Amino acid sequence: MNRLNKIIVAIVATILFAGCDKNVVEYDTTPIDDATTAQFQLHYMVPTTTGTANDINKVELNGQLLTNETTPLSTYNAVPSGAVGRFFAAEAGTVNLKLYRGAVNDLTLVYDRDFELPGGKHNVIVHDFDEPPIIIDNDAPYPTITTEHSGTTAWVKFYNLLYEKPGEPTPLRLQYQFQYVTDNNTGTKSEWQNLGSPVAFGEATGWEPIVVNKTVEISSGYARVDYRIRLIGADGSDEGSLQLFNTASGEMRDFSDWWTGYVGRVYHHFLAGNRTEAPVASIRQFTAK
Structure with missing residues (x-):
């Protein structure tokens, strides 16, 4: 390799090194403490006929909107919707949950309940509009198995x-x-x-x-x-x-x-x-x- 080629290689290496040094990949995350933070999925399991008339078009927790008519909580369904393994997050402790049913311009409050929301991941199940929700541990992390060949x-x-x-x-x-x-x-x-x-x-x-x-x-x-x-x-x-x-x-x-x-x-x-x-x-x- 002649002198000119050596100089070119050195310059390219310097540029590549500098580029790698300046473009550090970072993940913007917030650590969660299971003792103080509740992560939950909300399930609507009240025995009722399916259809848009019975959809929950507004969900509030402690006065904060969780979902509305753009992603309604349908009968026998759950939110958050749209992806596997998604959870809402809130401060653990006493919370207030409100569910509104009906047309977007004529919502009716059908559920208004205070209850204790524990830390960690749970499934919150509304099964009766007159009763507190059932709360069941999500049992995360989920089971896995490693096999040498194809799994079953x-x-x-x-x-x-x-x-x-x-x-x-x-x-x-x-x-x-x-x-x-x-x-x-x-x-x-x-x-x-x-x-x-x-x-x-x-x-x-x-x-x-x-x-x-x-x-x-x-x-x-x-x-x-x-x-x-x-x-x-x-x-x-x-x-x-x-x-x-x-x-x-x-x-x-x-x-x-x-x-x-x-x-x-x-x-x-x-x-x-x-x-x-x-x-x-x-x-x-x-x-x-």
Whole structure:
């Protein structure tokens, strides 16, 4: 390398070094103390008919607007919306929550409640306009698993918010169960497996693993997973399948459901609505991660 080339290389190196030194990447974040800061997701699980007439078009916490008609809190839904794993933040302690329903220009205050909001991450569930919300620990951080080969695990947390009829929470203890395809060629399915332990009204399981036997080997991984609910007596005995009112037949039918599970995902499953009359309960799924 001649002298001129050496000089050019030295100049370029100096410029690159100076450029790296001046353009430091910084992340503008605010540290959060779980003891004093509450992070929460707000769920609207009051047994009511779906539709815009029952949407919550204004949410206030301590007089501060959380969301309005541009991102309404729809029936059997949650805010913040629009992304997985988002939370509102507020100072932990006694808070006031107000919910307004109706047309944007004619809002009606339907919920006005003071309650204790603990520090850390929680799910705040409004299930009755005349009752305080149910607050359940979000159980973050979420579970993960590391495998040498392709994974087969997702996680589900089941919430019992079932009403017998309006104003009457269910007295039933519910055991959520799942079943998956063990052989994608024959369609053979596993035995039914318990998802966590039985839960009473207002309770939830932990993050419980389910098996996702994906159908496409070279893929992110997804498969159908079936679910059912069993009734568990005070003595721990299985008392049969949960039955819900079927509006088409006018009869009670065994509950059954299925969802597509993705490997590595973490899901909330909320059972909300009425058991014996419309609006009939069903599972509402939210992705935590």
